[in-house]
Amino acid sequence: MAAARALKSRNEVENPTSKVLKFGADKPLALAAGVMLSPFQIAYQTYGTLNEARSNAILVCHALTGDQHVANNNPVTGKPGWWDVLIGPGKIIDTERFFVICSNVIGGCLGSTGPASINPATGKPYGLDLPVITIKDMVRAQAMLVDHYGIDRLFCVLGGSMGGMQVLEWAASYPERVFCALPIATGARHSAQNIAFNEVGRQAVMADPDWHGGTYFETGKRPEKGLAVARMAAHITYLSEAALHRKFGRNLQDREALTFGFDADFQIESYLRHQGMTFVDRFDANSYLYLTRAMDYFDLAADHGGLLANAFVGTSTRFCLVSFTSDWLFPTEESRAVVHALNAAGASVSFVEIETDRGHDAFLLDEPELFAAINGFLRSAARARGLEEL
């Protein structure tokens, strides 16, 4: 079962179960690292129909371990799309009304060019030969995908966490191409604490003897233990102390008493082990290194002379930011810093902080207040954009 999933996931790298757009030598991707990536490909999904005016397109940006399968069953895990609760026919982001695009980020491992993709120069997977990818690079690639559809201006760009970073980058890099922006549970830079957690994850991967300096594809073994530990550590940061206590407390796993050993005595241990084990079947370890690095490097203010407000000067994009009270990965203060910068830039901005104990991952869950905010914001933006209700 796990091996079958791992094989499926491996196959998705070159031949994804989704749409693919290939860019040849004539259309390289200029990376922030100062080199060209070429050829490259973007794996993506679309839902709904692009209207004649091409004004109803919504771009969804996924988080660190997400993918393009936002509203359909995932081909690797078989589970519903990661934002299936929000996007679909008759849902808040109504695919009967909007044309929804979601692409796998560059550096990812589900069909867009990443470290697991074949390097045409060697015929082998890139591994660490792939240049470091940044959030800006991901967004530039997405812009090329949007160009492919002849869409001058997206109605909305939205996403949470690393997806929210892409939303902010979109709004800063292409203000005229974003009518409204919805960055959720995110920030304009990665904090020292977040870089620290990412570094723990990367070191766990690189300490696994099966990692082999990133060339593990040649050995037939993968750094599963290291990647699982990385996922376990990261997963803690997606939850909150209160939620962990509520769900697990000190409950024991399938036993009556402590075993006085190092088995998973506690439910929380068993839960984290399970999270780690299932993750390695669907995710490439090198991709994990690249994408966490992209998040660490993100600092929108630094890209604009040290002043975040400069990133948004003169913008006509309508913004709505959302944070969650128990999110300690991207605490409310991170969103508030963006709000203050947008205020200083005179931008139209809404900001909602939602009270929940579900932590960072709340953005992926069925949170009525989140949905009410997204719904209110999108409806009023749609009216302003002249997108009549069906």
Add this chain to the structure above:
Amino acid sequence: MTVNVAQRVDLEVVSEIIPPQVKVLDVGCGEGELLQLLQETRQVDGRGVEISQRGVNECVARGLSVIQGDADTDLVFYPDKGFDFVVLSQTLQATRNPRKVLEELLRIGDRAIVSFPNFGHWKVRFSLFFNGRMPVTKDLPYSWYDTPNIHFCTIRDFVSLCDEIGAKVERATALDVNGKKIRFSMPWWFWNFFGQQAVFLLKR
């Protein structure tokens, strides 16, 4: 936010002052009643700041452009003259530093509109005079120990603060207990006695 709905007759007076299609910031916008009214009747580009998260979430769900923030601390983030009008409706008396807030309003907006309950109203005076206790009325329903209204002033107090900070009163309206405008020709002392609340249009 800090007063009950019956008192919000000032909203109509405020909206009468604001011309169509201007840029408005409503500080202490509550659940967005004024912003919605202004968007519907004046087609303004309206933004709001509200301290209670419940109010903000309600506003955003209604499609208004509102952020959670505190008039005392968050107005500094707005650029000079970013708005045509900045409205502070029934909120001044709940701020920690009304003078600083007023100065911020006049910095951010070309004009500021401020409405507040008048503590010089005869009912307040009679209550204090005859009962010897802090007044608790239908319109000011809080006890002294749990009121969010920590800086009450009278109309004359407010006028003298405007003088002190160099704000020019371009227009002033006092409303009686029934929300009716008191005739313009009356002197300050009359307004200060019979005005239940006041709406000022200021410029600096």
